[in-house]
Amino acid sequence: MCGIVGYYAFDQFTKTQKKALEKGVLSLKKRGPDADHTWQDDRVLLGHTRLSIIDTSRQSDQPFHDAEGRYHIIFNGEIYNYRQLRNELEIKGYSFRTQSDTEVLLVGYIEWGHLVLDRLNGFFAFAVYDQ
Numbered sequence: 001m002c003g004i005v006g007y008y009a010f011d012q013f014t015k016t017q018k019k020a021l022e023k024g025v026l027s028l029k030k031r032g033p034d035a036d037h038t039w040q041d042d043r044v045l046l047g048h049t050r051l052s053i054i055d056t057s058r059q060s061d062q063p064f065h066d067a068e069g070r071y072h073i074i075f076n077g078e079i080y081n082y083r084q085l086r087n088e089l090e091i092k093g094y095s096f097r098t099q100s101d102t103e104v105l106l107v108g109y110i111e112w113g114h115l116v117l118d119r120l121n122g123f124f125a126f127a128v129y130d131q
Helices: 015-027 082-091 101-119
Strands: 003-008 035-040 044-050 071-079 122-130
Touching: 003 015, 003 071, 003 122, 015 035, 015 044, 044 071, 044 122, 071 101, 082 101, 101 122
Parallel strands: none
Antiparallel strands: 003 044, 035 044, 071 122
């Protein structure tokens, strides 16, 4: 299992809040020993520890971002029908740079919004941030 942690600030982050996120990621390391990364802007901090199962390449590390850098996702779990969803999205004109279910989930969210949840078969927890 991967580990996810996030933080939203109503004002800009303090160094203490950033350290708290880093500590949170460190505490999840046993859940995701293969990689750990954080991403932040002025109000959002996202952290992820990765247990690589589907698409073990570094391109699938998280937090994961769409090509334009508007959407950001942290994800834990597995989407069993991600190949079917990927095919649907490719027919709609989307292209993919990884083989990961994370990218399919993010692109599905971009296409269908929260209704993507009705299309998912699997077990998961995730957070999407629309910058």
